[in-house]
Amino acid sequence: MVNKLTRTPSLDDADPARRSAGAVGTYRVVATAGVFEPGFRGGGPIRSLRFILDTLPGDLDVTLITRDRDLGSPAPYPGLSGRLLRRDERSAVFYLNPVVPRHWVRLIRHVRARPVDLLYVNSIWSLFSVLAILAVALRLVRVGAILVAPRGELSPGALAIRATKKRLFLALWAPLLRRLRVRWQACSWLEEKQIRATVPWAQVMVNGNESPIPAHPAPPARAHDGPLRLVFVGRISPMKNLSTALEAVAGTTRPVEFDIYGPPEDPHYWARCQRIITAMPGHVRVRYLGELAAEDVMPTFSRYDAFLFPTLGENFGHVILESLASGCPVVCSDDTPFSALITDTGGTVVRPTTAAGLSRVLDLLADRSPGERAEAKATAGQRYRHWRQRHREPNVLAHARQFCR
The missing domain is CATH 3.40.50.2000 (Glycogen Phosphorylase B;)
Structure with a gap:
C-alpha cells in the first residue's frame, strides 16, 4: 500500500511548477477523507479512494487530505504526520494532525497555491468534510464546485444509529449545502435513492467504478471434509x-x-x-x-x-x-x-x-x-x-x- 508513496521533504520544497498555474487544461481536485493508506481499518472507502487515485486520467491533479493515523488509533503513522507525499505525477496525500497548527499552515499554503476546480469530500459527518465545506462557505478557500460522497451514511440503517444527533445536524447543515450548490456522488442506484430521500433537492452523479478487476483468477477451489x-x-x-x-x-x-x-x-x-x-x-x-x-x-x-x-x-x-x-x-x-x-x-x-x-x-x-x-x-x-x-x-x-x- 505505501509503496506507491514517495516522500516530499516538505510542502515548501515541493516542485514549484506544481504550485504555479500548472499545465494548461489540468483539472485540480482537493479531496478529503478521514482515513487512508497505510491505514486499513476504514474498510471500503480506503479501497475506493486508492482505486480512484490509481486510475486518474493524465489531466487531473489530486491532493487528498487525510488524518495522520488509522481509524481509532492513538498513534500517527511513523514519519508521515504533517507531510505531503506524492504517489505519482497525478496525486499526492497530505497527512494532517488537526490539533497541530503548523500542519494547517502548510496545508493552507499548499491548497491556495493554485485554483481548485473541485472539492471532493468523502463523508457527511467527518470533521475533515465539515471543515473543508466551512472553509469554502467562509471564502477562506475558493473552489469551482463541491462534490459530496456520503459513503452509505444516508442509508436507513446508518441514519437509525444516533438518529437524533444526525437529524439535528442535517437540519442545520443541509441548507448550507444547498446554498453552496453541492453535488452528490452515489456509488449505486440504491444510494442515489437514499440520498434523494434525505436531500430531495440533490443533484446526484451515480458512479460505482471504484473496484479493480483482480489481476489473477481466484485460487483453485479444493474439496474439504468437515464442518x-x-x-x-x-x-x-x-x-x-x-x-x-x-x-x-x-x-x-x-x-x-x-x-x-x-x-x-x-x-x-x-x-x-x-x-x-x-x-x-x-x-x-x-x-x-x-x-x-x-x-x-x-x-x-x-x-x-x-x-x-x-x-x-x-x-x-x-x-x-x-x-x-x-x-x-x-x-x-x-x-x-x-x-x-x-x-x-x-x-x-x-x-x-x-x-x-x-x-x-x-x-x-x-x-x-x-x-x-x-x-x-x-x-x-x-x-x-x-x-x-x-x-x-x-x-x-x-x-x-x-x-x-
Missing part, C-alpha cells in the same frame, strides 16, 4: 450486524466453524457479540482472529465456504466483491447494490434478514458435499469476473469534471 467454514470480514459495529450473524450461527443444527475478522469499532456492541459467542452450542466453533490488512483480505476469503454478511446497508460493498473475486459465495442481506450479483454467483440474499432465516440457509450449505462446496466456490469466482468485465465506468473524478460544470 461448513464461514467467515465474517468487516468493522465490528452495529451497521455490519455481526450480532445477527452470530445468532444465525447459534441457530444452526449442523456443525459450523465461524471465523471473525475486523476491528471492534464499538466496544459496547462488541461486548454484546462476545456474550453471544460465550453461549454458543457445542456443534459451533467461533473464533475472533483480529484485523486484516488489505492485502490479506482476498487470500483469507479463499479459505472459506461462504461469507456471512447480514449488513444493515452498504452504499457499495467492496468486501462483497472481494469475497466473490476470491471464490467465496456470499450469504447477505438485501441492503446492498449487489443482490442480483450475489444470487447469480451462487450466494443467497435472505429476505427478511432474520437470524432464523439465515440459520436455514446455513443448514442447507452445511448439507452440501465437499465436492459441491468446491464447485460453488469455483462458480462464484468465474461469474464474478464475467460480471466485472461488463461493468466499467469512467474514473469518478473524470466523471465529476463533466457533471459539475
Whole structure:
C-alpha cells in the first residue's frame, strides 16, 4: 500500500511548477477523507479512494487530505504526520494532525497555491468534510464546485444509529449545502435513492467504478471434509450486524466453524457479540482472529465456504466483491447494490434478514458435499469476473469534471 508513496521533504520544497498555474487544461481536485493508506481499518472507502487515485486520467491533479493515523488509533503513522507525499505525477496525500497548527499552515499554503476546480469530500459527518465545506462557505478557500460522497451514511440503517444527533445536524447543515450548490456522488442506484430521500433537492452523479478487476483468477477451489467454514470480514459495529450473524450461527443444527475478522469499532456492541459467542452450542466453533490488512483480505476469503454478511446497508460493498473475486459465495442481506450479483454467483440474499432465516440457509450449505462446496466456490469466482468485465465506468473524478460544470 505505501509503496506507491514517495516522500516530499516538505510542502515548501515541493516542485514549484506544481504550485504555479500548472499545465494548461489540468483539472485540480482537493479531496478529503478521514482515513487512508497505510491505514486499513476504514474498510471500503480506503479501497475506493486508492482505486480512484490509481486510475486518474493524465489531466487531473489530486491532493487528498487525510488524518495522520488509522481509524481509532492513538498513534500517527511513523514519519508521515504533517507531510505531503506524492504517489505519482497525478496525486499526492497530505497527512494532517488537526490539533497541530503548523500542519494547517502548510496545508493552507499548499491548497491556495493554485485554483481548485473541485472539492471532493468523502463523508457527511467527518470533521475533515465539515471543515473543508466551512472553509469554502467562509471564502477562506475558493473552489469551482463541491462534490459530496456520503459513503452509505444516508442509508436507513446508518441514519437509525444516533438518529437524533444526525437529524439535528442535517437540519442545520443541509441548507448550507444547498446554498453552496453541492453535488452528490452515489456509488449505486440504491444510494442515489437514499440520498434523494434525505436531500430531495440533490443533484446526484451515480458512479460505482471504484473496484479493480483482480489481476489473477481466484485460487483453485479444493474439496474439504468437515464442518461448513464461514467467515465474517468487516468493522465490528452495529451497521455490519455481526450480532445477527452470530445468532444465525447459534441457530444452526449442523456443525459450523465461524471465523471473525475486523476491528471492534464499538466496544459496547462488541461486548454484546462476545456474550453471544460465550453461549454458543457445542456443534459451533467461533473464533475472533483480529484485523486484516488489505492485502490479506482476498487470500483469507479463499479459505472459506461462504461469507456471512447480514449488513444493515452498504452504499457499495467492496468486501462483497472481494469475497466473490476470491471464490467465496456470499450469504447477505438485501441492503446492498449487489443482490442480483450475489444470487447469480451462487450466494443467497435472505429476505427478511432474520437470524432464523439465515440459520436455514446455513443448514442447507452445511448439507452440501465437499465436492459441491468446491464447485460453488469455483462458480462464484468465474461469474464474478464475467460480471466485472461488463461493468466499467469512467474514473469518478473524470466523471465529476463533466457533471459539475
